[in-house]
């Protein structure tokens with residue numbers, strides 16, 4: 001192996017380790033892989049990972065739904081009315097969706113927003129049309145998870 005090649009491999013290894021640390025959620029046990037997009041504005045991918053970890057232990061049902069319906073998470077500043085998340089209709093219905101999640105209010109809010117947007121992703125996959133007011137169901141979902149996890153913290 002030439003020196004140049006060794007350096008190149010070293011750099012590649014570092015890039016891979018960083019990519020796995022920040023930009024991918026990999027759970028081999030449940031074969032759940034979710035991309036976490038790089039955020040240009042400093043929002044926090046590690047908080048997203050801690051939220052996923054907390055849900056995995058604290059609410060396996062919600063975790064399973066996230067893995068089933070969400071393929072990538074986009075940590076972003078607040079968008080939409082619910083202090084934090086967005087679900088964009090018009091995605092490909094045949095694949096897992098992408099959701100926007102704000103991490104600026106800390107861990108509990110981040111995971112509540114995850115659950116809320118996953119609720120929209122589930123509605124979307126079940127074929128419920130955009131434009132209907134399906135917010136109640138999703139607000140109930142995030143209230144439920146917040147109550148459950150704050151109580152048991």
Ligand SMILES: [Zn+2]
Nearest residue numbers: 082120135138
């Ligand atoms: Zn909503």
